[in-house]
Amino acid sequence: MSECPIPCNLCGSRDVDELGSRDRDGRPLRTTICRKCGLVWSNPRPGADDVRRYYSREYRLDYKGQATPSLRHTARSGRGALNRYRGLAPFLNAGDRILDAGAGGGEVVYVLRRRGFDARGLEPDEHYAKYAREQLGVPVDTGFVQDTVFPEGSFNVITMYHALEHVEDPSQILAMLRSWLAEDGLLLVEVPNVEATCMSPGHRFHFAHFYNFNRETLEALGRKTGFVTAESKTSSDGGNLISVFKRTSQPAAVPGLEGNYERVARRVRAHTPARFYLSPAPYAGVAGRLQAYIADRSAARGALGPKGVLDALLKRSETA
Numbered sequence: 154m155s156e157c158p159i160p161c162n163l164c165g166s167r168d169v170d171e172l173g174s175r176d177r178d179g180r181p182l183r184t185t186i187c188r189k190c191g192l193v194w195s196n197p198r199p200g201a202d203d204v205r206r207y208y209s210r211e212y213r214l215d216y217k218g219q220a221t222p223s224l225r226h227t228a229r230s231g232r233g234a235l236n237r238y239r240g241l242a243p244f245l246n247a248g249d250r251i252l253d254a255g256a257g258g259g260e261v262v263y264v265l266r267r268r269g270f271d272a273r274g275l276e277p278d279e280h281y282a283k284y285a286r287e288q289l290g291v292p293v294d295t296g297f298v299q300d301t302v303f304p305e306g307s308f309n310v311i312t313m314y315h316a317l318e319h320v321e322d323p324s325q326i327l328a329m330l331r332s333w334l335a336e337d338g339l340l341l342v343e344v345p346n347v348e349a350t351c352m353s354p355g356h357r358f359h360f361a362h363f364y365n366f367n368r369e370t371l372e373a374l375g376r377k378t379g380f381v382t383a384e385s386k387t388s389s390d391g392g393n394l395i396s397v398f399k400r401t402s403q404p405a406a407v408p409g410l411e412g413n414y415e416r417v418a419r420r421v422r423a424h425t426p427a428r429f430y431l432s433p434a435p436y437a438g439v440a441g442r443l444q445a446y447i448a449d450r451s452a453a454r455g456a457l458g459p460k461g462v463l464d465a466l467l468k469r470s471e472t473a
């Protein structure tokens with residue numbers, strides 16, 4: 154047990170326990186868990202200016218090895234965008250104004266617009282945002298949520314895929330997104346699941362992920378910032394959490410999450426390399442990735458630019 158200089162973003166407690174001391178590349182990274190609510194975060198983390206610089210220019214480069222996506226990456230992101238669209242579609246109404254916060258190369262915005270929605274994006278990485286505007290022809294502004302101003306009630310739906318784990322103050326970000334939503338507006342948040350067992354235990358903590366959530370802490374963060382949960386689920390491999398929140402009139406008190414710290418700590422510590430490599434998960438992962446690589450390469454072959462890749466995927470999804 155120790156006192157953390159960074160208070161818990163969900164409940165404000167500084168009483169933490171240590172869950173890990175290395176990141177997925179073996180570099181030192183202290184990961185702490187709140188003993189009151191079970192939220193997991195990195196301590197220390199880089200200074201605010203370094204974080205800004207990293208996400209405005211270097212992150213995608215670090216992650217994907219290039220400043221803008223190749224056609225094969227576009228095919229992969231396009232498949233992801235179609236999957237996301239399928240999950241989102243039951244919540245959409247004709248004419249919805251939609252914001253994708255952390256829009257990457259703009260593939261989700263592209264798919265939504267092709268499906269007739271008034272969608273736009275916000276993306277801190279200047280290369281990716283420019284790529285979305287120039288190569289896909291979709292409105293994606295360069296910027297961080299915390300620097301952006303939209304009038305209250307600008308959107309019916311906001312989506313945030315794999316971005317909330319990268320921000321320094323998730324409570325502040327969700328409160329801002331709430332203010333941009335219409336009354337009864339919806340917010341979809343997808344983040345990695347800290348309880349997942351589908352990836353190697355050594356790969357769980359990433360230095361660019363400041364926060365790690367389970368379903369309980371993600372839903373509690375929603376309640377704290379003025380939402381009720383309309384639906385929560387995990388991806389089929391258990392790796393990701395997806396919560397759809399509905400805007401309410403009032404933020405609510407942070408609910409007690411008794412037992413959640415013990416549960417998260419137990420699950421993370423029980424996910425050992427020995428157990429992982431004896432399970433089917435790593436082998437399913439390799440086979441699946443290889444299959445996906447081949448599919449993406451063939452989707453990219455012969456396509457006329459990134460729009461051609463996405464249009465072919467959209468067309469295929471209509472006949473499938």
Ligand SMILES: [Zn+2]
Pocket residue numbers: 161162163164165166187188189190191192
């Ligand atoms: Zn806490």
